[in-house]
Amino acid sequence: MAELKCILWDVDGTLADTERDGHRVAFNMAFEEAGHSRKWDVPTYGELLAVTGGKERIQFDIERGDMPDMPYEEIAGLHARKTEHYQSLIAEGRIPLRPGVHRLLEEACEAGITLGISTTTTPSALDALIEHSLGHEWFDRFAIMAAGDIVPAKKPAPDIYTYAMDQLGIPAENTMALEDSENGWKSASAAGLKCVVTVNDYTKLHDFNGADLVVSGLGEPDHDGVVIFSNPHALKLHHVQLKHLQAIMNG
Ligand code: XBP
Ligand code: MG
Secondary structure, three states, X not given: OOOOOEEEEOOEOOOEOOHHHHHHHHHHHHHHHOOOOOOOOHHHHHHHOOOOOHHHHHHHHHHOOOOOOOOHHHHHHHHHHHHHHXXXXXXXXXXXXXXXXXXXXXXXXXXXXXXXXXEOOOHHHHHHHHHHHHOOOHHHHEEEEEXXXXXXXXXXXXXXXXXXXXXHOOOHHHEEEEEOOHHHHHHHHHOOOEEEEEOOOOOOOOOOOOOOXXXXXXXXXXXXXXXXXXXXXXXXXXXXXXXXXXXHHHO
């Protein structure tokens, strides 16, 4: 029986559906601006999400022959422009938080749970999302914002979760991860964390075998109930609340 002391949140796909209409669009803007004819359509981008990290994703597309070869500095430059475009799209307020995210964050915060971020995304892209979707005060409310190249190996490696827990001084047995993708779930699991998965259109067919709860979203009390895909702790729920996360930790 372990107490829930900390929740580490993934960002892309979990806090908000940023991939299809945010990151993907920003990559295409940077490609066009640099004179590349490559355009990542919605299904192609879904395949490319198997590779975490924007620079790594471009590198992968080059290696499979779909983009012209270029030195790493050029990839990094392309990705830096992509990040700027992404920040502008976010600043336009195009990408709202997923239902239930703000509610559960507030509920956990009020209960004194330590909150943190563990993401593959570039820090400045993360900052834009926090600023424009949650609000400036959340920079202080998150006790750790672990992001991007701060660790050598991105998800599905456990490094970004291990790093966040080390910084916080909170062990895995008291920490829960919230994720949306197979790579994210594998990363959290490899770090020894229990994990709740909220799927989206890009990740609903991923393999989450072993996750502690797999649902269509966190849901809201005044909406239809969430769809439950996997529920090994036999929780009864309409929407995901703090008490459900605590029950998983205790289970
Ligand atoms: C998602 C990712 C990121 C984003 C793009 O990770 O893999 O690479 O797709 O962001 P997570 P960058 O769900 O763990 O947040 O271009 O800044 O890498
Ligand atoms: Mg994600």
